[in-house]
Amino acid sequence: MDAKLLHYDRSDEQPSMERRDKQPTGTVTAMDMLILVFVLCIVGLLFWVLALGLVGLEASQRPEFSVVMDGFSDLEDHVARTFNLTIVINNFRGKSEICVGGEAVVLYGGVPLAGCGVQDLCVPPKCSTKFHIVAASGGVGLPRELADRMAEEKRAGGAVQVEVRVVSPKHRSFVSCMAALARGAAAPPSPCQGVFLSDESDGVRRTDDPPSFLF
Structure with a gap:
């Protein structure tokens, strides 16, 4: 081949x-x-x-705050104001104790109406508690402009909404709740929102003693 x-x-x-x-x-x-x-x-x-x-x-592990408006005085421009409040703290799901203590303020439209001191109180995990406070204006009447605004809101909706703040500078916490000023049946608890204060920019004083509330 x-x-x-x-x-x-x-x-x-x-x-x-x-x-x-x-x-x-x-x-x-x-x-x-x-x-x-x-x-x-x-x-x-x-x-x-x-x-x-x-x-x-x-x-889900954060404490739950709520406020109950037990009663209040007539909101006239020439009458001193008082608000009977119950603050409820539910720490059933928490893993550490939650503490409050400082002052409580009742506001309408961002304007303080009344206030009082709040004693230190700590709630351990798996527990709940409530305490009563009376916020007062200290004899100062309601400004006429606010009184007219409240009356108009009451005519429109039947109840005036106020804000309740519990400020605890020593424990670095701030709680805000909205509550209705309504007569008659017992008011249901109003849920609150809580935040932790980080620095002086929040405008809250840092003192060992509860700050005084002046009216």
Whole structure:
């Protein structure tokens, strides 16, 4: 047999084989990238769900504050004002004790109407308590403008909404509640929102003794 026929030159196939070798490599790299992106998306989603769960768990462990408006005096412009309040602290879900102590203020439209001191009180975990306070104006009557505004709100909605704040500088906490001034049936508890004070920029004084409330 002719030696030339027996001689098989593979140089002609080498480029095509190299192309075939490169094609699978490129395909695998693209698949790897897709898989990596998919895995990263799954991991990110899991972290997001975990973060939401931790936030919800922390919120569920916070103490719950509420206020009950037991009674109040007539809100005339020439009559001293008093507000009988019950503050309720529910710390059943908490892991540490919660303390209050400082002053309570009743406001309408951001204007203080009455106030009083609040003695130090700490509620341990898995417990709840309530205490009564009487906020008074100290003999100062209601400004005429506020009295007219309250009367108009009462005619429109039947009840005047006031804000009750319990400020505890020593314990670095601030609680705000909205309560309705309504006659007749016993008022239901009004939920409160609480925050922790971080620095002097919140305008609350830092003293060892409860600050005085002047009216």
